[in-house]
Amino acid sequence: MNAVISSLDRNYRLCDTRITDSEIILYITSTLEKLCCPYCETMTGRVHSYHTREIQDLPISDRKTILIVTTRKMKCINPECRHSTFAERHPFVNPNAQKTNRLIERILKTSSEMSSVCSSRLLKNENIIIGKSSICTLLKKNTSDRR
Ligand SMILES: [Zn+2]
Known part of the structure; x- marks a missing residue:
């Protein structure tokens, strides 16, 4: 399963796996500590909050495959930035999409x-x-x- 995740993006790691008769559920998270604010391009490591996104990926062994992706809401540390927070973006999925x-x-x-x-x-x-x-x-x- 680690190979599946590294083929998705090398900066993500697998935290947990749940396999049922019909589904494979992979819990993944980014290994990057700091993220770049998309509005002012300042790097920040301050986390405001966490949530998860449920994203369907290519099936593995003919089972429907779901990624549960930890997604951070970050605080921008640049006082001049007009946005105080921003959501983490994942390179393998569009911001509001539910499929990779x-x-x-x-x-x-x-x-x-x-x-x-x-x-x-x-x-x-x-x-x-x-x-x-x-x-x-x-x-x-x-x-x-x-x-
Ligand atoms: Zn900013």
């Missing part, structure tokens, strides 16, 4: 070759759970990003 970038790539690749109804069904067989309408939204977003 590599999972989204897989979904887009599958759905580029068939209808969203078929791809939703096919992906479900691979234990990638996504509805037909979410596929349509992803496809639309991806087309507009490329323009």
Whole structure:
């Protein structure tokens, strides 16, 4: 499982694993002590609070795979910065997304070759759970990003 996490990003480590008949749940956390404020680019190690994000990743051994990612809310130490806090960003997922970038790539690749109804069904067989309408939204977003 450590290899799965290092292939995601080398600055993350696996804290715990839970395996059921249908799911693999990996608890991961960043090893970086300091993060860069996205607004003023000052490095800070002051943590305001912690929460977790639940993010679906590529299936492992045909099981639906969920990452539980520790996410920090950091305090910016720059008194001139207009933002006192900021949320930790993870390089493998967009700020508000619930799926990793590599999972989204897989979904887009599958759905580029068939209808969203078929791809939703096919992906479900691979234990990638996504509805037909979410596929349509992803496809639309991806087309507009490329323009
Ligand atoms: Zn700042």
